Amino acid sequence: MPAGSQPAFPMRRSLFRKNLVTALLLAPAALWLVVFLVLPFVAIAIFSVGERAPEGGYQAALTFAQYANLPARATAFWNTMVLAPVGALACLLVAYPVAYYLALRAPDRWRLILLALIVIPFWTSLLMRTYAWMYILGGRGIPALLAYVGIEDLRLINTPGAVLLGIVYGYLPLMILPIYVSLERLDRRLLEASADLGATPVSTFLGVTLRLSLPGVMTGFSLVMILLLGEYLIPTLLGGGKVFFIGNALVDLFLQSRNWPFGSAIAITLVLVSVVVLIVANRISTRLSGARRVDLI
Amino acid sequence: MPKSYRDGLPITPDKFVDQLMRLKRGSISRRDFLGLTGLGVATAVMARELGIMPTPAFAAENLGDRMSIATWPNYHDPQTFENFKADTGVAVEVNVFGSNEEMLAKLQAGGSGWSLFVPTNYTISTYKKLGIIEALDMAKLGNFDGKSEDARFTAEGTIDGTIYAVPKNWGTTGFAVNTKKLSKPMSSWKEFWDTAMAEGDGRTMVHDYQLTTIGNALKYYGYSFNSLKQDELAKAEELLLKVKPHLFAVSSDYQPGMRAGDAWMTMCWTNDGAQLHRDIPEIAYVLGKEGGEIWTDFYAIPKDAPNKPAGYALLNYLMNPKVAVKEHLANGAPSTDARVNALLPKEVLDNPILYPAADLLKPLEFGAAATLTDPGRAELMARFKSA
Numbered sequence: 001m002p003a004g005s006q007p008a009f010p011m012r013r014s015l016f017r018k019n020l021v022t023a024l025l026l027a028p029a030a031l032w033l034v035v036f037l038v039l040p041f042v043a044i045a046i047f048s049v050g051e052r053a054p055e056g057g058y059q060a061a062l063t064f065a066q067y068a069n070l071p072a073r074a075t076a077f078w079n080t081m082v083l084a085p086v087g088a089l090a091c092l093l094v095a096y097p098v099a100y101y102l103a104l105r106a107p108d109r110w111r112l113i114l115l116a117l118i119v120i121p122f123w124t125s126l127l128m129r130t131y132a133w134m135y136i137l138g139g140r141g142i143p144a145l146l147a148y149v150g151i152e153d154l155r156l157i158n159t160p161g162a163v164l165l166g167i168v169y170g171y172l173p174l175m176i177l178p179i180y181v182s183l184e185r186l187d188r189r190l191l192e193a194s195a196d197l198g199a200t201p202v203s204t205f206l207g208v209t210l211r212l213s214l215p216g217v218m219t220g221f222s223l224v225m226i227l228l229l230g231e232y233l234i235p236t237l238l239g240g241g242k243v244f245f246i247g248n249a250l251v252d253l254f255l256q257s258r259n260w261p262f263g264s265a266i267a268i269t270l271v272l273v274s275v276v277v278l279i280v281a282n283r284i285s286t287r288l289s290g291a292r293r294v295d296l297i
Numbered sequence: 298m299p300k301s302y303r304d305g306l307p308i309t310p311d312k313f314v315d316q317l318m319r320l321k322r323g324s325i326s327r328r329d330f331l332g333l334t335g336l337g338v339a340t341a342v343m344a345r346e347l348g349i350m351p352t353p354a355f356a357a358e359n360l361g362d363r364m365s366i367a368t369w370p371n372y373h374d375p376q377t378f379e380n381f382k383a384d385t386g387v388a389v390e391v392n393v394f395g396s397n398e399e400m401l402a403k404l405q406a407g408g409s410g411w412s413l414f415v416p417t418n419y420t421i422s423t424y425k426k427l428g429i430i431e432a433l434d435m436a437k438l439g440n441f442d443g444k445s446e447d448a449r450f451t452a453e454g455t456i457d458g459t460i461y462a463v464p465k466n467w468g469t470t471g472f473a474v475n476t477k478k479l480s481k482p483m484s485s486w487k488e489f490w491d492t493a494m495a496e497g498d499g500r501t502m503v504h505d506y507q508l509t510t511i512g513n514a515l516k517y518y519g520y521s522f523n524s525l526k527q528d529e530l531a532k533a534e535e536l537l538l539k540v541k542p543h544l545f546a547v548s549s550d551y552q553p554g555m556r557a558g559d560a561w562m563t564m565c566w567t568n569d570g571a572q573l574h575r576d577i578p579e580i581a582y583v584l585g586k587e588g589g590e591i592w593t594d595f596y597a598i599p600k601d602a603p604n605k606p607a608g609y610a611l612l613n614y615l616m617n618p619k620v621a622v623k624e625h626l627a628n629g630a631p632s633t634d635a636r637v638n639a640l641l642p643k644e645v646l647d648n649p650i651l652y653p654a655a656d657l658l659k660p661l662e663f664g665a666a667a668t669l670t671d672p673g674r675a676e677l678m679a680r681f682k683s684a
Contacts, residue, residue, distance in 0.1 A: 055427055055670045056398075057405045072676065075683040139557035155499060157559055158546050240546030241505055244683035252682070256398040256507070257675030258405065 041271075047264035056258025066265035073266060076249040083235075083245060084228040084277075087167040088175075088221050094168055095175035095220065100209075102176070103183035115180070122173045130166055130237050137162050137238070158240030166234040171227060175220035182216025183209070211288070218285030225281075226274050246270055364607035365390040367400055367414035369594070370550075371572065374627035381614050387607045395549050396506050397669065404429050404599060411599055412608030418453040418593045419508075419664035421462050430597045432459045437609040440616035442636065450593040450633040453663070462595035463616065466630035468567030469653065469661060470509050470590035473551075477579045478561040486516040486585035490540060492562065498543045502551045502563035507678040508664050509564055509590060510537070510547075516587045523665035530677055537681045547682055555580060571629035571650045582650045588660035593633060 048066055053059040070077075102114055121129065135141055137156040146154055156162055186209065194204040232247025241248070246266065253263030370393045378389040392411070394400050397420045403409045405427070416424060424430040435441065441463050443451075454462035472489050479496055483489065493501035503510045512522035514533040524530060545560045554560035555573055565573070570582030596615065598608045614620055618636040625632050625641060631651045632638055638646065646652060668674055 052672065055405075055423055056401065073679070073683070079683070134553070138553065139559040143559075155545075155559060157554075236548075240502075240544070241548050241682070242541070242544060242546060244679075248682070249679065252675075252679060255402045256396060257672065257679070258398065258402050258670075259672065259675065 044264045044267055047261050048268050050261040050264075052259045052261055056260075058260045061261075066261045067269075069262060070265065070269060073246070073249050076244050076246050077269075079243060080229055080231075080246040083167075083231070084225045087164065087171070087228045087231075088225040090164055090168050091171050091175045091224050092217065092221060095172055095179060096217070098172075099176045099179035099183055099213075099216075103180050103186070104209075118173050118176055126170050127233060129170060130234055133162070133166055133169065134237055137165075157238065158242065160239070160243070162238040163235050163243070166238040167228065167231070170234060171224045174223050174227070178219040178223070179213055179216040182213045182219075186212055214285055214288045218281055218288075222278055222281040225277060229270060229274055229277070358606050358610075360385055360387050360607045360610055361604050362386060363388045363390065364412040364604040364611065365392060365410050366611070367392045367394060367403070367409065367411045369393060369415060370395075371552075371568070372415070372628050372630075374623045377615070377620060377624060380620075381611055384614075385607070385610060387604075387610065389611065398507075401429075401669070407601065409599065409601070410603055412602040412604045413596060413598055413611055415465060415594050416462065416597055417664065418450075418595065419666050420669055421453050421595060421597065422456060422666045423669055424597065425456050425461055429599060430461055431600045432461055433463065433598065434609065435460060438463065438613050438616060440613050440618075442634075445635040447633050447635070453593070454595050454597075462597040463612070464633040465594045465596055465615075466568070466625070466628070467591065467593040467633050468630045469584055469658075470513070470564065470566055470592065471570065471582055471584040473555060473563050473565035473570050473573055474581050474583060475555065475558070475561045475577075475579060476581050478558075483583055484586050486513050486587050486589065489562070489564075489583075489585065490514070490517050490536060493540050494543045497562045500545050500559070500561040501540075501543065502546045502548060502554060502560045503540075503544060504549045504551075504564045505547050505682075506549055507674050508668055510681070511674055511677060512664075512668075513564060513585070513589055516585055516589055519587055522588060522590055522662045523668055525667055525671055525673065527673075530673060534677050534680065537677075538684050541681065541684050566630075567651060568628045568630035571648065574650060575629070584653055584657045584661075586657070586660070588662060591658065591661035591663055593663075594630075 047058050049062055049064065051059045051061040051063060051065070098118070102111060106114055134157065137143075139155075139157075142156055143151075143154045190208050190212070191204055194208050195201075199207065230247050232245055232251055235241070235243050235245055236248065250263055250266060250270075253259045253266065364387055366389055368391060372393075373391070378391065382388050397417050400414060400416060401420060401423070404411075404414075404424070421430070443460075446464060447467075450467045451464050454460060454464060472483075472486075474483060478500070479492060481488075481492070481496070483492065503513075511530070511533055514536050515522060515524050515529060517536055518529070518532050520526075520529040520533070524533075546554060548554075551560065551563040551565065552569055552573065555563055556577065565582060567582075570580075573580040574582055596612050598605065598612070602608050615624070618634060618640055621632065621634060621637045622640040625637060626645070629651065632641070
């Protein structure tokens with residue numbers, strides 16, 4: 001055996017071992033993704049080219065009739081496409097000042113406590129928190145208090161305002177945290193430099209602070225927006241089920257009219273729309289912040 | 298003095314170890330050890346709760362330790378299930394649903410895990426056709442007496458002479474009105490819909506349920522509650538779309554809104570009407586004089602029930618009139634069983650919400666099986682909700 005070939009063996013073996021370790025470490029996550037994400041997605045894709053059985057459910061077929069029928073839920077798509085960005089924008093307007101205060105103005109010893117106060121409610125299920133709002137906004141809540149000062153028969157629950165409030169309340173931490181992180185990383189010397197070069201506080205904010213926090217803003221914005229694309233709980237509970245979103249259409253198609261193929265076609269379309277939203281958001285934030293790459297999630 | 302967490306324990310850890318050492322040394326018997334440490338009681342309770350030791354009465358057949366039932370909200374006396382557990386050792390998990398469609402969807406998908414469920418009359422033929430439910434083994438239901446049942450309500454449980462489902466309650470679908478807020482007396486579906494667009498603007502609820510919402514809109518024009526005719530459904534849709542902007546909510550969970558005073562009028566089932574009127578006397582229950590729905594809920598057993606013996610045992614238990622009467626008092630819906638009616642207090646039998654006058658019952662229709670699976674009605678409902 002030539003002496004020179006000896007080192008190749010242990011090296012190859014160590015490379016193999018490294019790959020094996022990597023594979024073993026990745027296996028649980030990969031298995032999880034395959035079983036709970038890829039396989040259901042494939043099932044839904046197969047369903048979406050099928051037909052509704054006469055008594056409801058799925059019946060094998062190869063047709064694109066379900067996709068051709070998508071306009072029948074055009075209103076639901078439209079409502080969702082309006083709700084998602086408007087809700088995310090409302091969240092952003094409330095979240096930015098909070099994140100700004102936390103990152104740049106709050107005293108150090110308070111910062112952790114304030115952050116905890118923002119995160120703790122998030123540990124409670126969204127359903128429970130939304131139910132709480134149902135009772136706060138309902139006739140025995142705020143309207144009953146207002147009746148003492150003479151404002152009678154005021155109705156707050158089941159209004160668009162109640163839905164917006166529920167959305168902002170429910171998703172606020174998801175918006176605050178990424179913005180907070182990007183503001184916290186901000187190099188304070190840049191702000192001083194901007195001031196030294198004669199910029200007013202407003203133009204410093206717009207030109208430096210806001211600009212550099214855009215990756216966080218876009219992360220929060222797309223996180224909230226994607227969750228809102230599938231939202232159905234808040235409009236049902238706080239909006240009285242009068243406004244119909246894609247999430248509501250899906251629930252009805254699977255559980256009420258049992259048109260699983262049509263529901264599957266809508267679900268696939270919704271996933272595609274979400275992917276497009278992510279890509280577009282990524283592009284915008286890359287361009288705005290001037291960075292080469294921005295991690296959205 | 299602060300209380301130690303140990304105070305509440307039957308035995309302290311130190312003493313437990315002492316007793317364990319005595320057992321190991323052979324100073325005490327195993328029986329004494331179990332008694333002294335409290336482990337004996339714990340084991341006995343666990344064995345009973347988990348069904349390891351069946352209670353004598355049901356020892357003949359192994360019922361297991363748990364089963365699952367699918368039913369409607371506010372529909373059972375919770376004590377019934379506690380008593381059943383005490384008698385048999387079987388813990389009952391209760392799943393509540395908002396519509397028959399949803400129950401059917403879960404059963405069609407398979408693996409529901411239910412050993413008993415409560416479908417409404419018009420769905421039973423579909424369940425049978427799809428092979429989801431099995432013919433009941435009447436030998437296991439000694440407490441059921443077909444002769445004491447009112448045939449008007451029980452017919453749809455029997456298909457071609459075979460019993461697939463036995464009745465639980467019957468009832469009607471009318472509307473509930475807060476008469477303090479809407480004082481004009483009402484007696485028809487026409488008035489319901491017209492009021493929703495006038496005095497009841499922003500305060501009216503309709504069910505999130507195609508059968509009743511479309512059915513009662515059809516009654517506005519005097520059409521059949523179950524109509525599948527294109528032109529009649531088109532008229533109902535026109536009405537529904539006109540009413541939509543005036544509604545408070547499209548939801549079958551109407552009790553909270555009515556109780557809080559946010560909603561003044563809602564489509565309503567008998568049992569909810571009785572509960573609302575009992576607690577808030579100014580809430581009246583009205584049956585539309587044009588007609589509307591009359592219904593019977595049944596018990597049935599899915600073919601894929603994971604614990605059939607327990608499903609039959611619970612069903613037989615519920616068919617005992619002494620048990621059933623408590624169920625009726627709790628949920629407020631009338632009974633189909635003459636033996637139960639004989640046990641009900643007079644004020645219940647005289648309650649016009651539960652037992653309406655014959656002339657009001659006459660025009661009512663049972664829901665039709667075709668509405669359950671008709672894609673036309675499902676799409677109409679989707680257009681109404683998304684309008």
